[in-house]
Amino acid sequence: MIVNENTLVLGIETSCDETAAALVLGGDDVISSVVSSQIDLHAEYGGVVPEVASRAHLESLNPVVARAIVEGGIDESRIDAVACTVGPGLIGALLVGVSAAKALALAWDVPFVGVNHLEAHLYASFLENRTLQFPLVVLLVSGGHTMLVEMRDHGDYHLLGRTIDDAAGEAFDKVARYLDLGYPGGPAIDRASEAGDPDAIRFPRAMMDDGLDFSFSGLKTSVVNHVRRDPDVSSVDVAASFQQAVVDVLVHKAMRAVREVGATGIVLGGGVAANRLLRSEISAACDAAGIGAFLPSRAMCTDNAAMIAAAGWHRLRAVGASPLDMGAFPTMPLIEGAGRR
Ligand code: KG4
Ligand code: ZN
Numbered sequence: 001m002i003v004n005e006n007t008l009v010l011g012i013e014t015s016c017d018e019t020a021a022a023l024v025l026g027g028d029d030v031i032s033s034v035v036s037s038q039i040d041l042h043a044e045y046g047g048v049v050p051e052v053a054s055r056a057h058l059e060s061l062n063p064v065v066a067r068a069i070v071e072g073g074i075d076e077s078r079i080d081a082v083a084c085t086v087g088p089g090l091i092g093a094l095l096v097g098v099s100a101a102k103a104l105a106l107a108w109d110v111p112f113v114g115v116n117h118l119e120a121h122l123y124a125s126f127l128e129n130r131t132l133q134f135p136l137v138v139l140l141v142s143g144g145h146t147m148l149v150e151m152r153d154h155g156d157y158h159l160l161g162r163t164i165d166d167a168a169g170e171a172f173d174k175v176a177r178y179l180d181l182g183y184p185g186g187p188a189i190d191r192a193s194e195a196g197d198p199d200a201i202r203f204p205r206a207m208m209d210d211g212l213d214f215s216f217s218g219l220k221t222s223v224v225n226h227v228r229r230d231p232d233v234s235s236v237d238v239a240a241s242f243q244q245a246v247v248d249v250l251v252h253k254a255m256r257a258v259r260e261v262g263a264t265g266i267v268l269g270g271g272v273a274a275n276r277l278l279r280s281e282i283s284a285a286c287d288a289a290g291i292g293a294f295l296p297s298r299a300m301c302t303d304n305a306a307m308i309a310a311a312g313w314h315r316l317r318a319v320g321a322s323p324l325d326m327g328a329f330p331t332m333p334l335i336e337g338a339g340r341r
Contacts, residue, residue, distance in 0.1 A: 001111060003317035005029075007080045010104070011309025012065065014097030015089025015117050016143070017041075017048045018302070019060040021068035023079070024309035027317075028127055032072035033306040035299075036060045043183045047173070054092035061100050068305070079108060081321070083312020086114035087329030088144065094328035102324050111321030113312040117303075118145060118334040120311040121269035122157075124300040127310055132294060137263040139254045139282070140334075142270030143169035143186075146214050148257045149334065151267070154314050159335050160257050161212025168246055169272045171216040175223050175242050179235045189239045190275050196240030198277075201226060201233075203245040205252075212253055212260075219245055243277055251281045258291060265292030273301040 005026035013020040022033035038056045042048045069076055084101030087094060098114070105112035122138050137160070138149040146163040166174070169186055176185025181192050203222050206215040223242050227233060254266055266286055272278065279295050286293035300307065315322075 001316070001321070003313065007313060007316070008074070008078055009081045009083050009113070009309040009313045009316070010065070010068070010079050011115075011305035011307070011312055012061070012082065012084040012097045012101045013117075013303055013305040013308045014057040014061065014093050015085045015087070016093060016303060017053050018304070019057050019064050020303065020305035020308075021061075021065040022305035022309050023068055023072040023074065024127070024306055024313060027310055027313035028130055030127055030306045031074070032068045033304055034064050034068045034071065035304050036064050039184060046177055046183055048090070050090045050092055053090055054096055057093055057096040061096060065100070065104070076108065079110060081105070081111045081113055081312065081316055082108070083113040083115050083309050083315070085117045085120065085308055086322075086326060087116065087332030089117060089330065091328060091330045094330070098326075098328045106324070111316060112324055113316050114322040114326045115308050115311045115315060116332055116334060117308075118332075120307040122149065122151060122267065123310040123314065124269055124296040124304070124307040125267040125294045127300060127306055128296055129294050132267065133264045135261055135263050136265055136267050137254060137257045137261060138267045138269055139250060139273070140269045141168045141250065141272035141278075143167060143173065145270065146216070147334070148212050148253060150257070150261045150263070155318050157335050160260070161214065161253060163214040163216060165215050165217035166220065168214070168216060168250065169270070171220050171246060172272065174220050175239070178224060178227070179238060181235065181239060186272055186275065189243055190277070192236045193240035193243045193277065196234065196236030196238070198240040198244035200237035201241040203241055205245055205249050208249060208252060212257055214249060214253065216246065243275070247275070247277045247281050250278060251285050254282065255285050255289065258289065263291065265294055267294045268296065269301065271302045274298040
């Protein structure tokens with residue numbers, strides 16, 4: 001199959017709590033992108049409940065795919081391939097998308113492409129910035145992952161560092177829950193911090209000058225210990241000081257990674273890349289260093305299917321279709337042999 005700028009890929013994403021479908025032409029032209037969030041369903045539990053997620057994906061997926069096709073204004077016979085997240089993620093949630101994607105590929109007689117969700121996050125920037133030049137440093141910060149990746153070319157990644165315990169988004173979610181700021185935690189802390197003083201409390205910056213790995217579980221414990229010692233402390237000050245500590249470490253290590261690999265710029269990916277402080281501090285640091293800062297729009301940072309279709313287009317071109325007996329993988333490293341989380 002010839003894969004070129006006219007190849008239209010339907011992307012499907014169901015790895016966690018967003019049911020999403022999108023049409024992307026030529027790997028970077030988003031024709032339509034529909035995201036149905038389950039946030040309200042999980043909010044009352046304060047976190048994603050896997051069984052609830054699977055059932056909600058089952059109900060939403062067909063209408064979401066139909067809407068992506070209608071909003072794209074195309075006939076389904078125009079679709080050249082179906083790409084879907086096969087991992088990492090919640091197994092039940094993944095299976096809903098993977099089964100549907102295979103069924104559609106069979107029915108339409110087009111290739112099925114299994115996509116790594118983490119690789120897809122790297123591609124979110126390319127959808128909005130077609131002029132990116134390698135080598136790039138990607139800071140991928142989501143609810144499940146925190147990693148620094150050197151991207152040398154499409155499909156050519158080198159893991160520079162990752163968290164040794166909690167992911168950055170996980171720390172945001174846990175601290176927000178502890179402070180009773182609401183769900184999901186990242187946006188809640190982002191909002192609360194507006195009213196707080198980021199210098200009010202000096203939380204630790206773990207492993208600051210210690211390689212390119214991260215650690216966030218000690219910071220979370222420091223927040224808990226601080227609030228226990230001083231129960232009347234202003235929670236917006238705690239939120240702002242916590243956020244500042246996370247962002248300081250992320251920006252410091254990302255800039256160090258840039259120097260180590262001689263990158264032309266930094267690409268942000270993952271849900272935490274929607275964080276306002278992180279975006280402004282990364283931009284300022286990149287400006288000062290004379291390199292590019294590529295920040296996907298907030299909608300592209302969080303889970304969506306346009307990034308799946310884009311990554312699927314690149315995979316189809318480089319490796320070809322995936323077998324229809326391909327499974328779903330709850331854990332799946334970005335780079336073979338490199339992933340613990
Ligand atoms: O990439 P994503 O949508 O799902 C995963 O693949 O994990 O990321 C979700 C994570 C959650 O932990 C959420 O709290 C965090 O991204 N997040 C944020 C913000 N928006 C979402 N963290 C900090 N600030 C934000 N504005
Ligand atoms: Zn994600």
